Amino acid sequence: MGLRRAAPSLTHACEAGTGDWFPAAVAAPVHAAGVQPERHNCAPIDARQRLAPASLRAVSTPPDIALRPARPGDLAALVALEQTAFAYDRMSRRQYQRHLGSDRAILLVAESAGELLGSALLFLRRHSDLARLYSLATAAASRGRGVGRALLSAIEALAITRGIRRIRLEVRRDNTAAVALYEGHGYRRVAALDAYYDDGADAWRYEKTLPDPAQP
Numbered sequence: 001m002g003l004r005r006a007a008p009s010l011t012h013a014c015e016a017g018t019g020d021w022f023p024a025a026v027a028a029p030v031h032a033a034g035v036q037p038e039r040h041n042c043a044p045i046d047a048r049q050r051l052a053p054a055s056l057r058a059v060s061t062p063p064d065i066a067l068r069p070a071r072p073g074d075l076a077a078l079v080a081l082e083q084t085a086f087a088y089d090r091m092s093r094r095q096y097q098r099h100l101g102s103d104r105a106i107l108l109v110a111e112s113a114g115e116l117l118g119s120a121l122l123f124l125r126r127h128s129d130l131a132r133l134y135s136l137a138t139a140a141a142s143r144g145r146g147v148g149r150a151l152l153s154a155i156e157a158l159a160i161t162r163g164i165r166r167i168r169l170e171v172r173r174d175n176t177a178a179v180a181l182y183e184g185h186g187y188r189r190v191a192a193l194d195a196y197y198d199d200g201a202d203a204w205r206y207e208k209t210l211p212d213p214a215q216p
């Protein structure tokens, strides 16, 4: 698979628009001092921590690329990737900081030789087995190598360990690369959202039902 021409800079797959989706997860400091993690229908934290590394190891990745949960030390690189991958509605350092420690977000990175090549961010909702993929980005120089696909597989694998059964996302209709990635990964188009984004661009909404871990 050769390197593809980088997709044009686009807004997030799922930023606010007219969506009724998880606004609290985007805006609220869920890990702020004094805020206790809420109970939801997911595995307890200890079990999650046990399950997460194994789930990630099971994901097939391009050679020399590792996937792992983001750490505070990734902040600068995450913000830099955000700047290059998205034209506007970018997430700030502060937002990333918040999501890094949040019980309601899964933030993954792909790296090679200490360099951050991509990231994916999934929002979870209390009392719900439906999660929202908010962001997925591969550094321009690393596109077309399977990084995006690996991040998507990994975030799904981790979502399953958190009791998530479905993932939803919105993507600009003109984002050919992302649309092909999601469709090739089993996401089903469930809605057409006209003028969804702040700049008037239209979106598709996609959804995928994840495999049931209880089923052999």
Ligand SMILES: CC(C)(COP(=O)(O)OP(=O)(O)OC[C@H]1O[C@@H](n2cnc3c(N)ncnc32)[C@H](O)[C@@H]1OP(=O)(O)O)[C@@H](O)C(=O)NCCC(=O)NCCS
Pocket (backbone or CB within 6 Å): 001, 004, 005, 006, 007, 008, 009, 010, 011, 012, 013, 014, 085, 086, 134, 135, 136, 137, 138, 139, 142, 143, 144, 145, 146, 147, 148, 149, 150, 171, 175, 176, 177, 178, 180, 181, 182, 184
């Ligand atoms: C969308 C994006 C994450 C894809 O990441 P990537 O690492 O290049 O993707 P991969 O190499 O894993 O490719 C996986 C699949 O995506 C699709 N794809 C990737 N780039 C493509 C392109 N330029 N044109 C068409 N399809 C493309 C293909 O279906 C590909 O599968 P294939 O290799 O079997 O054909 C990347 O282009 C990106 O970061 N874009 C800017 C940010 C963005 O738009 N994010 C998505 C919305 S939040």
